[in-house]
Amino acid sequence: DRTAVTVIGLGNMGVALAEAFLKGGHPTTVWNRSANKADGLVAKGAALAATFADAVAASPVVIICLSTYEVMHEQLSPLTDELSGRVLVNLTSGTPDQARNTAIWAAEREVEYLDGAIMAVPQLIGLPETLIFYGGSKTLFEAHAPLLRVFGGNAAYLGDDHGAPLLYDLALLTMLYGSVYGYLHAHAFLSTANISPTAFLPFATNWVNHVIAPSITNPDSARALEERNYATDVSNLNTNKLGLEHIIRASKELDIPAEWLKPLHAIAAQQVAEGYGNDAFERVFEALRKS
Ligand code: NDP
Known part of the structure; x- marks a missing residue:
């Protein structure tokens, strides 16, 4: 050709x-x-x-x-x-x-x-x-x-559908920006105690490979979203809502911004208030998806 x-x-x-x-x-x-x-x-x-x-x-x-x-x-x-x-x-x-x-x-x-x-x-x-x-x-x-x-x-x-490539593209990009923002926020925390990104690298690598990647590239999680069934015995919304509160409170104490996490915390808090505290964190999807 x-x-x-x-x-x-x-x-x-x-x-x-x-x-x-x-x-x-x-x-x-x-x-x-x-x-x-x-x-x-x-x-x-x-x-x-x-x-x-x-x-x-x-x-x-x-x-x-x-x-x-x-x-x-x-x-x-x-x-x-x-x-x-x-x-x-x-x-x-x-x-x-x-x-x-x-x-x-x-x-x-x-x-x-x-x-x-x-x-x-x-x-x-x-x-x-x-x-x-x-x-x-x-x-x-x-x-x-x-x-x-x-x-x-x-x-x-x-x-x-001519729109599908950009829909997939945006899906992957929002995953990227969410992760990279979290990564930069992590280093904002670490910088308050002068911990260098290089020193932290082995732990970041371990965390991404063994905790983050398996939790978001995982058939069980994909199925939970498809079936909108958020039962879990691993880590529930209650625990994760408190985790978000610790990050937001510590950010305030250490004088670094945490605005980006507040909308996520608000969703989790609302769902806990509605009685879904024992569901998986994936329940947040219910507040994000187009109804
Ligand atoms: P660049 O900024 O390097 O190039 C932009 C291009 O657009 C240039 O050819 C520029 O012309 C032209 N352009 C901008 N404004 C005008 C205008 N008013 N009139 C005429 N031409 C104009 O961007 P990239 O090449 O990196 O990206 C191009 C596309 O590819 C984007 O949509 C980007 O999202 C996509 N893409 C890029 C990736 C990357 O890693 N770079 C990855 C995946 C997708 P001029 O040289 O005259 O300024």
């Missing part, structure tokens, strides 16, 4: 995508608002399009990786004939509804559209284990899967 391709958006990620195509031997056209970012790619054989419209017109398959959907639509909206019949694969981050609305926009213009979400940093583009989510027509995905695997061997097709 030596399909000609266009990559639009040469930020950190777009450059890595274009490089993967060049490595794979694909005739590659590129475009970026700041044209100088194409210099390294042109030296490796890419063609730099003079305008956005030229870039779209240059190839049957167009990959877009810009900062936001707003930026992408600002560029796309003046285009007319150039678009029809193209395959557009959008790897720009945003919300599921932005992806769904873009799919409607594409269908109105006879553009074949796949939405995707890259679950990796640019350095991981092109590796067999790199995970990228895709959503849209199955036929369209399957026809282009070999091409898309140039970016990452683990190209996961999620079905015909």
Whole structure:
């Protein structure tokens, strides 16, 4: 497969995508608002399009990786004939509804559209284990899967909902930010006694591997959420509510912020007040999920 391709958006990620195509031997056209970012790619054989419209017109398959959907639509909206019949694969981050609305926009213009979400940093583009989510027509995905695997061997097709890749992406990202915030809060605590992150590292590693990871990547917990059955003999909401209170109280004593935990504590306290104190901490999900 030596399909000609266009990559639009040469930020950190777009450059890595274009490089993967060049490595794979694909005739590659590129475009970026700041044209100088194409210099390294042109030296490796890419063609730099003079305008956005030229870039779209240059190839049957167009990959877009810009900062936001707003930026992408600002560029796309003046285009007319150039678009029809193209395959557009959008790897720009945003919300599921932005992806769904873009799919409607594409269908109105006879553009074949796949939405995707890259679950990796640019350095991981092109590796067999790199995970990228895709959503849209199955036929369209399957026809282009070999091409898309140039970016990452683990190209996961999620079905015909164009919003699914970004929904999965946001699910994983909120897990990430929750964990990283907790990690930074931990070091705020430790810094009050001058304990260095390096000194703490062995304990953090043990905790993540043997307590956190097994508790959130665990079929029993997944089933509890699915069945909304929160029975436990391990650690109940009562105990965890008190745990949150200790963190909040200690944060105050040590003069570090704990605002981020207060909404979580409020949910746990409400559920304990409603008589669910013996349920598992997963019961908090009842207050978070869409009813
Ligand atoms: P960068 O900030 O490096 O690049 C942003 C890109 O958007 C550049 O091409 C920039 O052009 C372009 N851009 C921004 N504003 C405008 C505008 N008003 N008009 C035209 N072009 C504009 O971001 P990344 O490459 O890191 O990210 C791109 C997308 O990939 C994002 O949606 C990001 O969430 C996603 N992504 C990134 C990952 C990463 O690790 N980097 C991981 C997974 C997803 P210019 O060069 O001219 O400024």
